[in-house]
Amino acid sequence: MEYQNSMKISFMSKSQNEAFARVAVAAFVSQLDPTVEEISEIKTAVSEAVTNAVIHGYEDMEGEIFLSCTIKDNLVEITISDKGKGIEDVSRAREPLYTSKPELERSGMGFTVMEAFMDEVEVESVKGTGTTVIMRKRLTSI
Amino acid sequence: MEYQNSMKISFMSKSQNEAFARVAVAAFVSQLDPTVEEISEIKTAVSEAVTNAVIHGYEDMEGEIFLSCTIKDNLVEITISDKGKGIEDVSRAREPLYTSKPELERSGMGFTVMEAFMDEVEVESVKGTGTTVIMRKRLTSI
Amino acid sequence: MNVSYFVKRENLIVRIIGEIDHHSSEMIREKIEREYVRQNVKNIIFDFSDINFMDSSGIGVIMGRYKSVRERGGKLGVYSVNPQIDRVFQLSGLYKNKIINPYSSLEEAISNI
Amino acid sequence: MNVSYFVKRENLIVRIIGEIDHHSSEMIREKIEREYVRQNVKNIIFDFSDINFMDSSGIGVIMGRYKSVRERGGKLGVYSVNPQIDRVFQLSGLYKNKIINPYSSLEEAISNI
Ligand SMILES: Nc1ncnc2c1ncn2[C@@H]1O[C@H](COP(=O)(O)OP(=O)(O)O)[C@@H](O)[C@H]1O
């Protein structure tokens, strides 16, 4: 039978919670004995998606961010969603260097980093309703 | 105005999640710049309450554990609850060295550790319905 | 989590690297018991230098080992306990009730146990 | 999170201890800008030895500093980047596009920037 585990977190859209979210996911995933590199990739991808929810989803207003993580054998699936402003054009948003907030010194590399560090990244977004990012990664360590 | 932040976690009653829960709470609380001692006390108290939910609440069967943490200025409040078997006699359960599972080499020191390491510990439990532990600690670091 | 051992005179020295909680304690208990049964020693001395977390599950492990060593007329010792974990030991009365004796080094433990 | 500086020849050396994410980047940016304005130097060299986490917010910080140094005809350098963070730099094309040059040590950075 396959090994399964899951957790869900919700937290306020404060920039302080970016570090909290990535450390919490790393702590959860560490039961699979990932490599240092895998943990670092997952932390970075989580940080990108949570930061986007804080900056772009809620534009620094108060909102709630939802994160869930499930483990099935060596497959990790992480879902991060907000009920914020949503993305009008997802394919443009995913282009490297595209950012709607250059004035905040955003690099536009968030989605590119998520895609490079995870095996799969799905983005579902409805303008005015919110955004959900689903990321999957199969760990080599098992 | 006072500083506020909050998060909620839910996870399966697996022993692997004891480490996850205490590290997640430590990561959340670390925004208050706690001392090493304070972090260690909080981690230990969380570990005790989560372990109790796993071992005693659900008796190693599958169930969901709920954890929430709120910060108001330098006050940390942590709530850990399960929908498991509940505690018949809470005051006896809180006595040092009392354990209902000596065969598992439990020491009966869980509640005593929580009380020593946190400022306040409240236990609400209904037989057959579940248990909620609320712990508060005011950090000196701010 | 990693448990290693060596024998010195009548003592089994057990070094645990990692965290002692309910999850890890089952494995730790099993490993120590197996080794203690195998070795012809009396005492168990714990090297705590590489343990950075322990909750009351660790107290259960110590009390369980106390039962085992008593059957052979042996004792328990521990050295290099960090201050936070020391408080858990104190709280549980393990030192006061002479269930386990704290030392500052392996040498001190071996000469005084 | 901690930012410290020193000046060597025409270079402001910036050492950051901690993690660079969106939360910390605002403070990092402000501190570096303030110091760069105050000092009569051209280049900024980042000491990355004590940074164990950086996401794309760090790329934004670098690109922003690139704009500042260019106004004075200066350049950006970085040394002691760990492998994971190096991949974020690579991905963003910062090395390829000569926005920042990687070095293995402070000495190498100062002589070659
Ligand atoms: N959760 C979100 N809610 C609304 N818009 C988003 C969200 N995530 C990303 N976006 C949009 O996609 C763009 C590109 O995102 P990203 O690649 O992470 O770069 P950056 O965050 O640096 O702008 C953002 O500038 C923003 O317009």
Ligand SMILES: Nc1ncnc2c1ncn2[C@@H]1O[C@H](COP(=O)(O)OP(=O)(O)O)[C@@H](O)[C@H]1O
């Ligand atoms: N969440 C819970 N659900 C049901 N019973 C519990 C729970 N937490 C504690 N108890 C009861 O209280 C007793 C004392 O708990 P504790 O002081 O933590 O010691 P220990 O876990 O070592 O038994 C337990 O043995 C158990 O009977």
